[in-house]
Amino acid sequence: MPSAESKPKTLYDKVFQDHIVNEQEDGTCLIYIDRHLVHEVTSPQAFEGLKNAGRQVRRPDCTLATVDHNIPTSSRKNFKNAGDFIKENDSRLQCTTLEENVKDFGLTYFGMGDKRQGIVHIIGPEQGFTLPGTTVVCGDSHTSTHGAFGALAFGIGTSEVEHVLATQTLITRRSKNMRIQVDGELPAGVTSKDVVLHIIGVIGTAGGNGAVIEFCGSVIRGLSMEARMSMCNMSIEGGARAGMIAPDEITFEYLKGRPLAPKYGSAEWNKATSYWSSLKSDTGAKYDSEVFIDGKDIIPTISWGTSPQDVVPITGVVPSPDDFEDENRKASCKRALEYMGLVSGTPMKEVVVDKVFIGSCTNARIEDLRAAAKVVKGRKVASNIKRAMIVPGSGLVKEQAESEGLDKIFTDSGFEWREAGCSMCLGMNPDILSPKERCASTSNRNFEGRQGAQGRTHLMSPAMAATAAIVGKLADVREHVVASPVLGKASPKIDVQPVFESPETEDELDRVLDHPADNEPHTNSSAPASGGGKSTGLPAFTTLKGIAAPLDRANVDTDAIIPKQFLKTIKRTGLGTALFYELRYTDDKENPDFVLNQGIYRNSKILVVTGPNFGCGSSREHAPWALLDFGIKCIIAPSFADIFFNNTFKNGMLPVVVSDEVALQKIADEARAGHEVEVDLVNQEIKDAQGNKITAFEVEAFRKHCLINGLDDIGLTLQMESKIRSFESKRTLDTPWLDGSAYLRRDRRGATMVEAAPVPKTNRGDVTNEPLEW
Numbered sequence: 001m002p003s004a005e006s007k008p009k010t011l012y013d014k015v016f017q018d019h020i021v022n023e024q025e026d027g028t029c030l031i032y033i034d035r036h037l038v039h040e041v042t043s044p045q046a047f048e049g050l051k052n053a054g055r056q057v058r059r060p061d062c063t064l065a066t067v068d069h070n071i072p073t074s075s076r077k078n079f080k081n082a083g084d085f086i087k088e089n090d091s092r093l094q095c096t097t098l099e100e101n102v103k104d105f106g107l108t109y110f111g112m113g114d115k116r117q118g119i120v121h122i123i124g125p126e127q128g129f130t131l132p133g134t135t136v137v138c139g140d141s142h143t144s145t146h147g148a149f150g151a152l153a154f155g156i157g158t159s160e161v162e163h164v165l166a167t168q169t170l171i172t173r174r175s176k177n178m179r180i181q182v183d184g185e186l187p188a189g190v191t192s193k194d195v196v197l198h199i200i201g202v203i204g205t206a207g208g209n210g211a212v213i214e215f216c217g218s219v220i221r222g223l224s225m226e227a228r229m230s231m232c233n234m235s236i237e238g239g240a241r242a243g244m245i246a247p248d249e250i251t252f253e254y255l256k257g258r259p260l261a262p263k264y265g266s267a268e269w270n271k272a273t274s275y276w277s278s279l280k281s282d283t284g285a286k287y288d289s290e291v292f293i294d295g296k297d298i299i300p301t302i303s304w305g306t307s308p309q310d311v312v313p314i315t316g317v318v319p320s321p322d323d324f325e326d327e328n329r330k331a332s333c334k335r336a337l338e339y340m341g342l343v344s345g346t347p348m349k350e351v352v353v354d355k356v357f358i359g360s361c362t363n364a365r366i367e368d369l370r371a372a373a374k375v376v377k378g379r380k381v382a383s384n385i386k387r388a389m390i391v392p393g394s395g396l397v398k399e400q401a402e403s404e405g406l407d408k409i410f411t412d413s414g415f416e417w418r419e420a421g422c423s424m425c426l427g428m429n430p431d432i433l434s435p436k437e438r439c440a441s442t443s444n445r446n447f448e449g450r451q452g453a454q455g456r457t458h459l460m461s462p463a464m465a466a467t468a469a470i471v472g473k474l475a476d477v478r479e480h481v482v483a484s485p486v487l488g489k490a491s492p493k494i495d496v497q498p499v500f501e502s503p504e505t506e507d508e509l510d511r512v513l514d515h516p517a518d519n520e521p522h523t524n525s526s527a528p529a530s531g532g533g534k535s536t537g538l539p540a541f542t543t544l545k546g547i548a549a550p551l552d553r554a555n556v557d558t559d560a561i562i563p564k565q566f567l568k569t570i571k572r573t574g575l576g577t578a579l580f581y582e583l584r585y586t587d588d589k590e591n592p593d594f595v596l597n598q599g600i601y602r603n604s605k606i607l608v609v610t611g612p613n614f615g616c617g618s619s620r621e622h623a624p625w626a627l628l629d630f631g632i633k634c635i636i637a638p639s640f641a642d643i644f645f646n647n648t649f650k651n652g653m654l655p656v657v658v659s660d661e662v663a664l665q666k667i668a669d670e671a672r673a674g675h676e677v678e679v680d681l682v683n684q685e686i687k688d689a690q691g692n693k694i695t696a697f698e699v700e701a702f703r704k705h706c707l708i709n710g711l712d713d714i715g716l717t718l719q720m721e722s723k724i725r726s727f728e729s730k731r732t733l734d735t736p737w738l739d740g741s742a743y744l745r746r747d748r749r750g751a752t753m754v755e756a757a758p759v760p761k762t763n764r765g766d767v768t769n770e771p772l773e774w
């Protein structure tokens with residue numbers, strides 16, 4: 001609920017403040033998590049950790065699981081179960097492991113036989129699980145999507161997934177406030193995807209580091225919820241922890257009738273909307289940085305390189321390294337052009353495409369499919385296009401599209417109509433690019449190898465990808481769609497039938513509102529279980545001395561640190577051989593030019609990175625696991641991406657920020673000379689092999705304390721049980737709609753969780769005799 005303090009606050013400040021369970025003197029906060037989404041890739045090790053420690057899931061009613069990354073998108077006509085359907089061993093194991101875990105811990109799960117299954121960031125909003133003013137997390141970087149509702153939503157690593165499962169809280173710190181205001185009006189043919197690609201071009205992939213972006217201005221206010229989701233989705237590509245948009249009538253309208261939202265028209269709905277309406281930045285609220293963009297300056301935008309900041313208007317040409325002043329960017333441009341097989345000065349519209357992918361958590365919602373269908377209707381996919389795919393974001397999006405006849409429009413023009421999943425966005429399933437194939441893609445990342453080893457990705461809006469499919473080259477939608485309206489501006493709504501009746505009658509609801517204490521949140525406390533409240537577990541980190549490998553690169557993404565094919569493991573160990581796989585090996589042979597393949601650097605304990613923004617992109621904790629398994633326990637860099645930075649600490653590793661260019665070069669010179677470097681955490685100093693200080697560094701007091709003492713966060717947090725409990729009681733009073741309802745019932749008698757609600761008609765996952773085609 002809004003706090004009484006008078007200092008003007010931003011939307012982010014308000015939501016953060018309302019979730020603080022405990023705050024330490026150094027600013028470390030324990031915050032309560034309202035909504036936890038779970039998928040198969042980042043959860044197995046977390047559940048294993050819970051099992052090993054004898055812990056339970058604290059709030060199954062606030063947890064929703066699905067499978068999305070690994071699953072094939074081929075027809076499920078003959079689907080019986082995931083075990084038989086998924087042919088690839090590791091993918092199958094991850095999916096069946098999740099199925100076991102959701103059973104063991106009593107979690108709500110949308111499996112492959114359930115039409116509510118889909119990409120985790122599509123199903124949360126679709127079900128009304130994502131609500132304004134909530135904290136939403138998932139072991140996935142694109143959790144930022146949910147910020148479109150005025151939620152504080154961000155990606156976390158697997159250790160944090162375990163922390164949330166066990167405690168329903170997270171240890172974090174306040175982020176900075178960044179405001180991006182887009183005013184004016186968007187020209188015809190320009191969508192929210194163009195807006196966000198344009199923004200990332202302006203601020204760069206590290207532009208939002210350490211901050212939460214609030215998107216505002218008349219353009220944003222005019223966007224539908226789905227268009228807003230596409231924007232917040234990509235705030236992670238701008239380096240931000242999260243993106244947020246103040247909830248308004250468009251938000252409330254979207255939420256009406258969603259199965260897990262408060263029931264429209266009820267007392268709870270009215271109470272909720274009055275709270276949600278208060279979630280706006282106050283006049284005079286302070287931002288650490290502000291960016292203003294005029295909507296009329298945005299042209300349909302497209303990426304040319306291997307970072308989401310490498311964008312140009314479709315009317316532009318492939319840039320040259322000379323166009324950049326910064327040395328890092330010059331070098332990246334040169335490498336990107338080579339990787340992408342592009343020549344500077346070539347008009348973007350002359351670039352020939354091989355494949356088209358319309359899907360992903362950025363652009364696989366019903367409006368995206370409608371925008372694409374509008375372009376392709378009555379036309380044929382160009383003959384040079386080897387494959388054009390439409391992958392709806394969820395079973396419900398697919399069903400809705402079919403009811404509107406969109407599937408027919410697509411298949412008539414030569415597109416494949418697939419089943420829901422992440423698909424070729426990152427190709428953990430069979431949908432991948434072959435080497436050197438060029439793809440017009442509506443996804444969010446164009447990193448090297450993202451859609452398949454040596455594949456070449458161009459990011460764009462659904463309308464632009466559809467146009468590329470028809471033209472056979474990158475193309476300007478405005479030249480191919482007659483009198484196009486402003487695409488993505490409308491707010492038509494997917495028809496989500498409430499698939500399960502809320503168990504609450506109006507009487508019950510009134511009772512909850514009048515006597516909330518009778519309705520204790522159904523909490524599973526982990527504290528009494530064996531190992532519950534102990535806090536040990538990680539090897540202590542005090543001083544580290546050893547060989548340091550120099551790496552002269554900027555914006556090293558976690559896809560490069562460990563590519564997707566190695567994310568299919570259900571263990572944390574053994575990933576050292578996969579570290580920097582594409583850089584370390586060519587055709588499975590060691591590349592002698594890569595530093596970690598050279599002499600003494602094979603035994604590096606420290607990595608010295610001279611370019612900024614190390615560890616950007618995906619939240620995969622496999623990146624620090626791979627570094628650790630290789631033997632690297634400390635990374636020194638001018639700056640880090642937020643999620644990677646967090647993930648290292650959770651594994652007893654130390655990321656050191658050295659922003660002083662001269663000091664960093666000195667350390668890099670020691671590394672290049674093959675001398676040992678010493679990182680002394682106790683005294684916060686970096687020294688040369690002789691023990692001479694090169695530079696001092698900063699580290700947060702709490703993190704230092706945990707590293708030096710080898711403390712495990714979960715054990716520490718469980719010692720806060722009474723604070724967490726009182727937060728939960730207050731939450732039940734203030735925001736009763738956040739306690740589980742609908743898919744999981746409340747236990748009327750006490751605090752113990754009850755079983756998942758009866759399988760509704762559409763929950764085919766558990767119904768063996770129902771036809772599976774929909």
Ligand SMILES: CC(C)[C@H](C(=O)O)[C@@H](O)C(=O)O
Binds near residue numbers: 069
């Ligand atoms: C698998 C997951 C960790 C990852 C992410 O965090 O983004 C994935 O969704 C991606 O898009 O690369």
Ligand code: SF4
Binds near residue numbers: 069119360421426443
């Ligand atoms: S970015 Fe791609 S792989 Fe990651 S969650 Fe979204 S659709 Fe899935």
